[in-house]
Amino acid sequence: MSDAPPPNAQLNDNAHTSSAANTPFGASGGASPLGRRLPRTFYQRSPRRVARELLGMALLRRDCDGVWCGGWIVETEAYLARGDAASHSAIGPTARNASMFAQPGTLYVYSIHAKYCLNAVTQQSGTGSAVLIRALQPVWGLDRMQQRRGLNTVDRRLTSGPARTCQALDVTKKNDGLDLVEDANFAIVRPRLPFSFKIITGSRIGISSAVDQRLRFFIDGNLFVSGRRREHSKPAVDRLPCAEPPVQSRISIDSTTPSD
Numbered sequence: 001m002s003d004a005p006p007p008n009a010q011l012n013d014n015a016h017t018s019s020a021a022n023t024p025f026g027a028s029g030g031a032s033p034l035g036r037r038l039p040r041t042f043y044q045r046s047p048r049r050v051a052r053e054l055l056g057m058a059l060l061r062r063d064c065d066g067v068w069c070g071g072w073i074v075e076t077e078a079y080l081a082r083g084d085a086a087s088h089s090a091i092g093p094t095a096r097n098a099s100m101f102a103q104p105g106t107l108y109v110y111s112i113h114a115k116y117c118l119n120a121v122t123q124q125s126g127t128g129s130a131v132l133i134r135a136l137q138p139v140w141g142l143d144r145m146q147q148r149r150g151l152n153t154v155d156r157r158l159t160s161g162p163a164r165t166c167q168a169l170d171v172t173k174k175n176d177g178l179d180l181v182e183d184a185n186f187a188i189v190r191p192r193l194p195f196s197f198k199i200i201t202g203s204r205i206g207i208s209s210a211v212d213q214r215l216r217f218f219i220d221g222n223l224f225v226s227g228r229r230r231e232h233s234k235p236a237v238d239r240l241p242c243a244e245p246p247v248q249s250r251i252s253i254d255s256t257t258p259s260d
Contacts, residue, residue: 033242034058035190040181047078047122047129051217054120054188056195056240059136061169063187069141069169071159072240073188073196075134075218075225077204079119079129085209089128091176099177101128107186109176115163118171120180120188134205134216135160137224137240138168145169161226195240197222202231 038057043050059253060070073253079087088097088110099108099121119130136159138145145168149158159165166172178186198220203211205227218225221238230238 011127012066026212033192034060035192037181037187037189038105040103040105043120043122043180044124045122047080047131048215050120050122051076051078051131051215053198054131054133055199055219056191056197058139058189058191059133059169060140060187060189061171063141063144063170067123067141067144069145071136071139071224072191073133073135074222074240075216075227076130077134077217078215079130079132080125080213080215081129084213084215086204086207086211086213087128090129093128097128100130101126103179105179105181107175107178107180107183109166109171109173111173112163116166116172117162118166118169118175132162133252134162135218135224135226136165137222138170139242156224158224160224197240198233200231200233202227 042053054073055075057073059070059073062068079089080085081087081089084090087100089100091097093101096110097108099106100119102108102121103125104122108119108121109116110119117132120130122129122131138154138159142154145158146152146154148165148170149168151158157164159168177185180186180188200218200220202216202218203214203215204216216227218227218231219238219240221234221236223237223239225232225236
């Protein structure tokens with residue numbers, strides 16, 4: 001896959017339309033709002049490009065009880081293999097960051113302050129770049145996610161920020177190294193119908209190095225984006241539309257890897 005944006009896509013503070021899927025991910029006949037799982041080639045590009053294009057995709061995880069939880073990705077950060085002192089790969093491969101150097105599409109989970117953050121590995125094996133999933137707009141498995149977070153409402157506290165997202169999805173270090181392209185219980189999936197939204201680019205959050213690099217990307221005006229509200233160009237009260245109510249029985253992951 002080329003590193004160029006999809007046709008008609010306008011990135012960085014312009015309207016962005018995600019690619020529509022041709023094959024349903026869930027039930028056949030267009031019954032699901034989900035399209036196809038992202039293929040390996042999606043992740044084989046620069047983390048900057050992947051971070052932008054992950055916005056509006058669905059992150060899904062099936063727990064040990066068979067319940068699907070997840071939502072639309074609304075905020076990401078890119079971490080580069082070179083020239084990025086904030087990246088875990090800047091010190092080279094270690095036991096802690098080994099998954100960051102694995103094949104593209106690998107899930108890299110690390111712990112910080114007894115909490116967890118999840119990333120999608122990008123480029124080629126041995127490179128050491130990834131995209132942090134900072135926030136989701138929760139859609140599937142809401143009751144289960146609220147229970148894990150100790151909340152009784154679906155507001156931005158549920159999945160706004162990487163640690164909250166991991167807690168809501170019950171993601172821990174045990175999930176480190178999973179394959180987002182092949183795993184039966186963890187995937188990132190295209191929407192069946194494209195979203196249109198404006199992308200804002202800004203500085204990454206919670207780092208002390210490379211703070212001048214504008215490698216954070218988020219959907220303008222979305223309620224679930226973390227960080228300061230004034231970074232948006234409009235009130236942050238919006239949600240990405242979901243044409244149909246999310247139904248657990250309509251979510252399934254094929255064991256075969258889709259072509260791009």
